[in-house]
Amino acid sequence: MKFNKLEDGKYELDVTGYVCPHPQLYTLKCMDKLQKGMELDVLIDNPSSVESVTQACNGKGYEIVEKTNPKAGVTALKIQK
Amino acid sequence: MADAVTKYRHKIYAIGVLGFVAILSILYLLSAPVYVYIVAYMWFGFLYGILQQYGRFCFASAFRDLIMVKVPRMFVGIIIGLIMLSIVNSYIVSVYPDKYIIESIGFHGLLGGIIFGLGMVFAGGCATGSLYKTGEGNMISFVVLLSLAFSQAIFNATVFDWFKAHFITGKTLNDWGVTKLLFGGVGNPNAKYSFWQHLVGDTLINAVLVGLVLLIGVYIFVVRKPYLKRRTRQIAATAGATADGGTVKAGFKDELAGFWSMISASRRTSIAAILIGIVAGAQIFTLAWLQNRYNFTNFGQVLAGQPAVHQKLPNGKPVSAKAPSSWPKTHATYPDVSHNNTVFDPGYWYITTQEAMLGGWILRHADFSMANNSYFGQDNGLPNPWLSPALLLSVGLIFGAAFKSLTAREFKWKFPHSKAQWGYAVGGGTLMGIGARVGLGCNIGAFYGPAAFGNPSAWVFFTGLFIGAGLSAKYINYFANRMMASDDMDFDIKL
Numbered sequence: 001m002k003f004n005k006l007e008d009g010k011y012e013l014d015v016t017g018y019v020c021p022h023p024q025l026y027t028l029k030c031m032d033k034l035q036k037g038m039e040l041d042v043l044i045d046n047p048s049s050v051e052s053v054t055q056a057c058n059g060k061g062y063e064i065v066e067k068t069n070p071k072a073g074v075t076a077l078k079i080q081k
Numbered sequence: 082m083a084d085a086v087t088k089y090r091h092k093i094y095a096i097g098v099l100g101f102v103a104i105l106s107i108l109y110l111l112s113a114p115v116y117v118y119i120v121a122y123m124w125f126g127f128l129y130g131i132l133q134q135y136g137r138f139c140f141a142s143a144f145r146d147l148i149m150v151k152v153p154r155m156f157v158g159i160i161i162g163l164i165m166l167s168i169v170n171s172y173i174v175s176v177y178p179d180k181y182i183i184e185s186i187g188f189h190g191l192l193g194g195i196i197f198g199l200g201m202v203f204a205g206g207c208a209t210g211s212l213y214k215t216g217e218g219n220m221i222s223f224v225v226l227l228s229l230a231f232s233q234a235i236f237n238a239t240v241f242d243w244f245k246a247h248f249i250t251g252k253t254l255n256d257w258g259v260t261k262l263l264f265g266g267v268g269n270p271n272a273k274y275s276f277w278q279h280l281v282g283d284t285l286i287n288a289v290l291v292g293l294v295l296l297i298g299v300y301i302f303v304v305r306k307p308y309l310k311r312r313t314r315q316i317a318a319t320a321g322a323t324a325d326g327g328t329v330k331a332g333f334k335d336e337l338a339g340f341w342s343m344i345s346a347s348r349r350t351s352i353a354a355i356l357i358g359i360v361a362g363a364q365i366f367t368l369a370w371l372q373n374r375y376n377f378t379n380f381g382q383v384l385a386g387q388p389a390v391h392q393k394l395p396n397g398k399p400v401s402a403k404a405p406s407s408w409p410k411t412h413a414t415y416p417d418v419s420h421n422n423t424v425f426d427p428g429y430w431y432i433t434t435q436e437a438m439l440g441g442w443i444l445r446h447a448d449f450s451m452a453n454n455s456y457f458g459q460d461n462g463l464p465n466p467w468l469s470p471a472l473l474l475s476v477g478l479i480f481g482a483a484f485k486s487l488t489a490r491e492f493k494w495k496f497p498h499s500k501a502q503w504g505y506a507v508g509g510g511t512l513m514g515i516g517a518r519v520g521l522g523c524n525i526g527a528f529y530g531p532a533a534f535g536n537p538s539a540w541v542f543f544t545g546l547f548i549g550a551g552l553s554a555k556y557i558n559y560f561a562n563r564m565m566a567s568d569d570m571d572f573d574i575k576l
Binding site for chain 1: 137145149206214221222304307311349486492493498554558561573
C-alpha cells in the first residue's frame with residue numbers, strides 16, 4: 001500500500017492487491033491525516049471495499065469528487081476532505 | 082474486430098462461464114436423469130452467487146465495517162434480508178413441517194460464534210463472502226476456503242465427538258423454538274403449526290422484533306450523532322433558519338429521517354438479501370419436489386442404490402422399495418456414503434459443511450482415517466466431490482459470482498503476495514472452520530438460517546460473532562495504527 005504526495009494538498013493511495021478490510025481501513029486512516037479541502041486519489045480493486053469507502057465518506061461528510069474505472073476490476077476514487 | 086473483442090472481452094468470458102455450467106449440467110443429466118438433483122443444487126448456487134456478488138453479501142463486512150469504519154449498510158442489509166427469509170421460511174415449514182428444525186441452545190453456540198467471528202474478520206470474508214469473492218477472481222479467498230475445508234475436516238475426524246460428548250450432549254436447551262414456546266409443543270417432534278403461527282413466532286418475534294431492536298441500537302450508537310450533525314448544519318444553512326438568533330435542534334421527524342437514511346443506504350444489499358430469501362425458499366420446494374419424484378429422502382440412498390423403505394417422502398407418501406430406473410447403477414458403500422446411506426444433503430442454502438466434505442474426501446484419499454467418527458461415519462459419508470450435492474451448490478455459487486462480476490467488469494485475479502496475506506487467509510479460514518464445527522454451523526447454518534426459522538440459538542451464535550469480530554477488528558485497527566504511527570505524509574506498507 002503506497003501513500004504519496006502528488007502536489008500541495010493532493011495525495012494518492014494505492015491499495016490494489018489487498019482485500020477487506022485493509023483498503024477501506026487505510027483509505028480512511030489516510031483521510032484522517034489530511035486537512036480540510038485536501039484531496040486523495042485512491043486505487044482499489046476490491047469491489048466491496050469501494051462501497052464501504054463510499055458509505056464511510058458519506059457518513060463523515062467527505063465528498064467523492066470523481067469515480068472512474070481505469071481498467072477492469074479497478075476503481076479510482078477522488079475524495080475531498 | 083480485435084477492438085470489439087477487447088471491448089466485450091468480459092462479457093464473452095461471462096458467457097463462457099454460463100456455457101461451462103450449462104455443459105456440466107448436460108453431462109450430469111446424460112449420466113443419470115436423477116442427477117438433475119445435483120444440477121438443481123448447482124444452479125441454485127449459481128443464483129446465490131449472482132445475488133451475493135451483486136449485494137456484496139458478507140457477514141464479516143456486516144460486523145467489521147460497523148465496528149471498524151462505522152458503516153452499517155451490510156449489517157442493515159442482512160437484517161432486512163433476514164425478515165424476508167423468515168417470511169418465506171414460515172410458509173415453507175407450514176407446508177413441510179419436517180423442515181422445521183430447532184437447534185440446541187448452549188455454550189457451544191457462543192464459543193463457536195466467537196471463534197468464527199475472530200476468523201472471518203482476519204480472513205476478510207465469512208464463509209459466504211469467501212465463496213463469492215473467489216468468483217471475483219480473489220484467490221486469497223480461495224485460500225480461505227481451502228483452510229476452512231481442511232480445518233473442519235480435521236476437527237471432525239479428531240476432536241468433534243469428544244467435544245460433542247463433553248460440551249453439547251446433555252448440556253443444552255433443546256427444542257426451544259419461539260413458535261413452540263408460544264403455542265406449545267416443546268419436546269414434541271411431531272408438533273405442527275399453521276403459517277400464521279410461524280409468522281408470529283418465527284418471523285414477528287425472532288426476526289422482526291429482534292432485528293428492529295438491533296437496528297435501533299445501530300442507529301443510536303453509530304449513525305445518529307454524525308447524521309444529526311449534518312442535518313442541523315443543513316437546516317442552519319437554510320436562509321432564515323437561525324434568523325432569530327436561536328440554535329437549530331433536531332426533532333423526532335429528523336430522527337426518523339436519520340433512521341430511514343440508514344435503511345435506504347443499504348438498498349443494494351437489501352435487494353440481494355430479499356431475493357436470496359425467495360431463492361432459498363424456491364430451493365427447498367424444488368429439491369423436495371425432486372425427492373418426491375425420484376423416490377429418496379437423502380441423495381446418499383441414490384448413490385447406494387438403496388431406497389429408504391421405512392421412511393416417508395417430503396409429500397408424506399412412503400418411499401417405494403424399488404429403485405427407479407432413473408437412478409445410476411452405482412452401489413456406493415461406507416465410507417462413500419455413511420453407515421446410514423446418507424451424504425450431506427440439507428436441501429437448503431448451506432455454505433460450510435460441504436467444504437468440510439471436500440477436505441475430508443481429499444484427506445481420506447491421502448490415507449488418513451477420516452470416517453471413524455459420527456460426523457463423516459454416521460451422518461455425511463465421504464462421497465466423491467462431484468457427487469456431493471451441496472458441494473455443487475458452492476461450485477455453482479463461485480461460477481455465479483464469476484458470471485456477475487465479469488458482466489459488471491469487476492472480475493480481477495488477485496493472489497496472496499506476502500506472508501501476512503497468507504497468514505490472514507490460512508489463520509482466518511482455519512479459525513472459521515473450527516468455529517463452524519464448535520458452533521455446529523457457520524454464519525448461515527448457525528445464524529442466518531436458524532434465525533429465520535425462529536431459533537433463539539441463532540442469537541447466541543450472533544452474540545459470539547459480534548464479540549469475535551469485535552476483537553479481531555480491534556487487533557487489525559491497532560496494527561494499522563502502529564504501521565501508520567509516524568507523522569510522515571507518505572508510507573509504503575506491505576502487509
